[in-house]
Amino acid sequence: MARRKASRGEGTRTALMEAALKQVARGRSFEAMSLRKLAQSVDIVPTAFYRHFESMEALGLALVDECLRTLRRMMRxxxxxxLPDSQILRDSVETYFRYVQANRLHFxxxxxxxxxxxxxxxxxxxAGIALFVSELATDLGRFPGLxxxxxxxxxxxxxxxxxxxxxATESVLEADGHHPEQVDLELALTEKKLRLVLLAVPHWRSG
Amino acid sequence: MARRKASRGEGTRTALMEAALKQVARGRSFEAMSLRKLAQSVDIVPTAFYRHFESMEALGLALVDECLRTLRRMMRxxxxxxLPDSQILRDSVETYFRYVQANRLHFxxxxxxxxxxxxxxxxxxxAGIALFVSELATDLGRFPGLxxxxxxxxxxxxxxxxxxxxxATESVLEADGHHPEQVDLELALTEKKLRLVLLAVPHWRSG
DNA sequence: TTTCTTTGTGAACACCTGTTGACTTTCGGC
DNA sequence: GCCGAAAGTCAACAGGTGTTCACAAAGAAA
Structure with missing residues (x-):
């Protein structure tokens, strides 16, 4: 076991990040994650961790950064x-769901x-999500009825x-793999919810 | 320190639960909580913990039970x-917010x-929340337009x-105490959101 | 008063935790 | 081929972890 060290250089850093993401995906929370086990999972002696991150929290922040970047990329x-105009809602939700499944670890x-x-x-x-909401808000402002x-x-x-x-994202992540039919259900459900919300738009007056 | 043991009996059990809730409220996640520190915080030797709970997870489940009971109590x-009919939405949200603040630890x-x-x-x-949603759904079914x-x-x-x-609950919990004015903002915001949703109800047709 | 159950104690177990400092290996640029 | 930085190693530290077991106090029931 523990393949011989191969001076993977920068590779180790990303390996650490990926290993941490996988741990979280397996259920463990980041807070309860151990530096030593993490190091072990990438065939590194514990102390070598500090060659790449100043602390566990620094690793966490780097991960937040990476994951939020994924979010922004999606929005971009x-x-x-x-916009194909017809079915735009359904298509958008479907695209988003696929994106979530394709970036499961980050989400x-x-x-x-x-x-x-x-x-x-x-x-x-x-803070990242708040920013996301703001951008979505200005985007929505360009839509016909808004x-x-x-x-x-x-x-x-x-x-x-x-x-x-x-x-909905939580449902998708939970269902992913094991219960593909539940993803479809959630898709329909989410579309309905958004359709209901948009239905109210023409009748809204503030105040 | 460490007041003399007073054979608090059943009291210790609830003291443990409350101490755990307070820890979570201070930011720590339950998973990362230590049996020993928990015992120490209620002036108990670590091994005495097992007199009250079979394991840490058992404590957690007991807490879930208690907190969900608080939720059901509110709904009841x-x-x-x-229903005073006018201002019902605003009043409901306000009542809920107060309830959250009064049961901060549970929420x-x-x-x-x-x-x-x-x-x-x-x-x-x-599972508890899903049940909650179901009950709310049947309650909604009795409303005029639904x-x-x-x-x-x-x-x-x-x-x-x-x-x-x-x-909204998350915002209330975060703002509670330090920024009371933000609670009011969230109150207005949440009312608006719900008002928008209800605005769509008369125009909805399924399918 | 004696007995029994509940609750808490203390020592000890084997193991895991983050972090230190001084050392070795690896490898690209000169 | 040599040098210096980057990356990995090793030993050791002080302390924290859950859990075991046999024992002691305390209060209620008899």
């Missing part, structure tokens, strides 16, 4: 895609540590959408 | 209150451990409401 791609990390025990990670993730909405109301509806999708 | 009380535990590292707790909490809705659609809208309120 979504913006660049043109589980965000979901878990968002309410996790390490304050620094919690706050970093919250051009005259106040930015406050746009933030409100963006928050509503995000919390709905967030909840 | 809400059902028994008559933080549920929020944290819902996505926490201990699978057994996660699942127990999820009598003809399918149970599936009722569950959908109940889920939408719950995820909205859940998100």
């Amino acid at each position: 791609e979504a913006r660049e895609r043109e 589980t990390f965000i979901m878990r540590e968002r309410y996790g025990g390490v304050a620094a990670l919690r706050h970093a993730i919250r 051009t005259r909405w106040t930015s406050e109301d746009l933030r409100m509806i963006a928050g509503l959408i995000v919390s709905t999708v967030t909840e | 009380e809400a059902r028994e209150r008559e 933080t535990f549920i929020m944290r451990e819902r996505y926490g590292g201990v699978a057994a707790l996660r699942h127990a909490i999820r 009598t003809r809705w399918t149970s599936e659609d009722l569950r959908m809208i109940a889920g939408l409401i719950v995820s909205t309120v859940t998100e």
Whole structure:
């Protein structure tokens, strides 16, 4: 066991990050993760960990960074895609779900540590998501029925959408693999929820 | 230090539970909590812990039970209150927020451990919330505009409401004490969100 | 008062934890 | 081929972890 050291250089750093993500995906929370076991899982002596991260918390922050980058990448791609107009809602949710499944480790990390025990990670993730909501709000402001909405109301509806999708994300992550049919159910359910929300838009007046 | 043992009997058990809740409220996740420190915080030698709980996980499950009971109690009380009809939405949200602040420890535990590292707790909490959603759905079915809705659609809208309120709960818990004005902001925001959702109800047709 | 159950104690177990400092290996640039 | 930085190693530290077992106090029941 423990393949001979091969001076993987920078590779070890990313290996550590990936190993940590996998641990979280297996159920453990980041706070309860052990530096030693982590090192062992990438065939490194414990002390060598410090060659790559100043502390466990530094590792955590690096992970938050990486995961939030994945989130932003998704949003950017979504913006660049043109909108087929019909079925746009269904398509958007489906695309998002696929994205979640394709980046399972990153999303589980965000979901878990968002309410996790390490304050620094919690706050970093919250800040990232808040930013995400803001961007979504300005994006929504360009939609036909929403051009005259106040930015406050746009933030409100963006928050509503995000919390709905967030909840769905948890279901997708849990069902992924074992119960593929449940993903489809959640897809339909989420689409319905968003459709209901959008249905209210034309009748809204603030105040 | 460490006041003399006073044969507090059953009291120790509840003291352990309360100490654990306080730890979680201070930021630590349940998974990362130490049996020994917990025992120490209630002036008990570590081994005496086993007189009250078979294991740490058993403690956790007992806590889930207690916290979910608090949730059900709230719902029961809400059902028994008559509805002043006007301002019902605002009043309901306000009542809920007050309830959260009055039971801060229980709600933080549920929020944290819902996505926490201990699978057994996660699942127990999820099951409890799912039940909560079901009950809310049947309650909603008795409302004027919703009598003809399918149970599936009722569950959908109940889920939408719950995820909205859940998100708000986190804000309330975080703001509590330090930033009372932010609680009011969240109150207004949440009311708006729910108002928007309900606005869509008359225009909904399933399918 | 004696007996029995509950609750708490103390010593000891084997093991895991993060972090230190001084040492060795590896490898790219000169 | 030599040098210096980067990456990995080893031994050791002080302390924390859950759990075991036999024992002691305390209070209720008899």
